[in-house]
Amino acid sequence: MAAQLKRSTKRLLALILSIPVVILAGGLIYMFGMTYLEHAPRDFLASVEWAAETLTTTGYGSDARWTHPLMIVFVIFFQLVGMSFYVLIFPVFFLPYFEERFEARLPGSLPEMAGRVLIHRYGPAVDSLVEELRRVGTAFVVLEQDERQARRLRDRGYDVVFGALDEQPGMLSGVEAAQALITNADDHADATFIMMARERGYTGPILALAEDPLHRPPMEKIGATAVFTPSHVLGAALAARASARISPKVEGLQLLGERVGIADFRVQASSPLARQRLGDLRMRAHHGVTVIGQWNGGRFASAEGPDTRIEAGAILVVAGALANLARVERMATPLRLHGPIVVAGYGAVGRKVVEMLHDAGETTIVIDVRADPEVDVVGNILEHATLEHARVRNASAVVLALSNDSAGVFATAVVRDYAPEVRLIARVNLAPNVARLYQAGADFALSVGQVAGQILAHHLLGESAITVEQRLKLARVAPGTMVGRHPWKAEVREKTASAVVAVERGTEVLVEFDPEFQVRADDVLFVCGTTTGLDKYMREFRATSAERPAAPAARS
The missing domain is CATH 3.40.50.720 (NAD(P)-binding Rossmann-like Domain)
Incomplete structure (x- = not known):
């Protein structure tokens, strides 16, 4: 029966039983001390009365003077025992007992489960x-x-x-x-x-x-x-975000060939692009590039028109001829594409990240506080000596795969301060902490809850209910209703949150258009945007996917 009692009840019973035992033991010792040390004998009841008064801190009446050192030490000790009982009795014994008695009981059986x-x-x-x-x-x-x-x-x-x-x-x-x-x-x-x-x-x-x-x-x-196994899926997602070899930043980019590219630039607060409207910058007219959108706080926002403002600290996604992209680098900080990928934390998630990066041919530098054959730098990610040893400033990306959210938030702030230009990708346990990681400086953060939630919601609800990230795509489409219109004057951004980044005409791929340029019926347009944006474009301009010709001769 005792095994079925709640812990608070057991504590209260132990207290009730221990009080008379302590009083009895204290009374007997007091009676012995007064007889043989003070030579002032007390009977049993008087001694027990003294012990009860002392333990309950109610006083001693006239029996309150002792001369022998051992007796004085015993009295002081017993007074402290009484104070300990007084301090602990309510918060440790009585309050939990009464809380459990008056607190609503949790149900111990399932309710009606139909539809649940x-x-x-x-x-x-x-x-x-x-x-x-x-x-x-x-x-x-x-x-x-x-x-x-x-x-x-x-x-x-x-x-x-x-x-x-x-x-x-x-x-x-x-x-x-x-x-x-x-x-x-x-x-x-x-x-x-x-x-x-x-x-x-x-x-x-x-x-x-x-x-x-x-x-x-x-x-x-x-x-x-x-x-x-959500932790392994999370590791794969972080690795894909760190390496373009695993997951290119724009799906279908190979369609544009080598003359046209899409680049990422971090917009520093001191950049002339920071906090400016696209309508004022006129990037297409002045620099020959098209701004697709910007990553900020882990979310991609498509450039929807001239009123779109470039945020300081955001990662700008720009398309254009390689020479034009190089000129834009002078106004914003380009993200480093080459160099090792530093992975901090070699637990279950970190191991999966490293495994996938190695399979993709990436070079990694692993940091962990514990020595391991696969750990390159043993140390604390919060210390500058560890960051220097791992060559974090020369890395193409840093992946924080730490198991503790508080440590992850602080490590994000430390690494961002130490290497402000490096891409910083972080894992987190609780989804509410994702926002804190972005505030601390992470470029991309993902929680195990988001990953597991996406998997489970897909199987339970039949949909990808929780979006982990928006992926950019490049589509090769027929002109549709764009025939006879200028690619940059048809309000494509405003209507679809996508952008026409190039036009294939014959054997040429054009990325710059003079004011008189018009789309012809035999042209092929390259449109870039999110999946949602591209769907809007196809509906708005009645476009269809364009098959890529097998060879130039087939066009004659």
């Missing part, structure tokens, strides 16, 4: 998914065995069931009616949850988030519909 999603254990990996479920109106229940976490979730308005499956297997009663199950505990607890759900007759989808990729096949064998 059951999430086993809450954590950063399911945080974004929970918000998405709330947004689309899908009901869910969280099964949590940490009482403090369960109460926090209840205070946030979530439906919570509290208990441990291995101690209360009956709490899964009714799970058969659930719309879907998601398990986010450690791999062993995930396996237990999956097996118990299947044993109860649940036949719907069970999605598991695993820590070790090697555990995916066993989990699928015991009943999981699909098993994902």
Whole structure:
């Protein structure tokens, strides 16, 4: 029975039992001391009365003078014991006891689960998914065995069931009616949850988030519909952001050939481009380049017209002839494209980042506080000596794969201050901390919750509900209703948030157009923008994809 008592109840019982024991022991010692040290004998009841008065700090009456040193030391010690009881009795024993008695009890069994999603254990990996479920109106229940976490979730308005499956297997009663199950505990607890759900007759989808990729096949064998490893997906996303060899910044860029390029420039606060309107800068007329948009705070904003303002600190995406791009470099700081990629943190995410970068042929410099055969620099990323040893200022990018969000935010600020021109990519656990990383200077930040949320939302809701990042694309299209119009005077940006960056005419690719230039029916246009922007362009100008000819002779 004692094993079933709550911890606060056990504490209170221990206090109640310990008080008479302490009073009895103190009274006996006092009676012995007064008899043999003070030579002023006290009977048993008087000694116990003295011990009770001292322990409760209520006073001693007339019995308050001692001369023997040992007796004085004992009295002082017993007074301190009494003060300790007085200080601890309320916050440690009584308050928790009464809080548990009067606090609303957490439910220990599932509610009606029809149409609901059951999430086993809450954590950063399911945080974004929970918000998405709330947004689309899908009901869910969280099964949590940490009482403090369960109460926090209840205070946030979530439906919570509290208990441990291995101690209360009956709490899964009714799970058969659930719309879907998601398990986010450690791999062993995930396996237990999956097996118990299947044993109860649940036949719907069970999605598991695993820590070790090697555990995916066993989990699928015991009943999981699909098993994902968000930390590894996160590592792959960070590596793709750090290396153009893994994921080019503009999909389809090879269509333009070698004469035309798209470049990234960081707009420093001192740059003449900073805080200027595109209509005032007239980049096309004065410099022969087209501003596609800018990355700022991890989000890409397409240049939508002359009123678009270039933000200080943003990364500007510009298209044009290589010679013209070189001239723009003088006004903004070009991002370094060559050099090693520094990876700070060699945990599960960092290992995946390094693995993918090596597979792509990139050179890496790995920093970690612990020695490892794959770690190049053992040290603290917050120390300048470590940054110098890792040659961070010469890197093409720095990936912060630290496991602690607070350390990641501070490391971002330190690295940005030390190397202001280097691309800085950071991982984070909790999605709300992404904004803090951008404030600290990160160019791109991604949380495990965003990655897991995107995966799970896709499988549960049938859509990519949470966008990790917007990817730029270059499309080769037929003119459509652009025939007879100037590529830069047809309000393409204003209507579609895309831009015509080049025109293929015969064997030439034109990127600069005089005022009288008009698109011909046999021209091919290169349009750059996000997927959404390109879709708008195709509808607005009735354009269709243009097939690339097999050889120039086919055009004659």
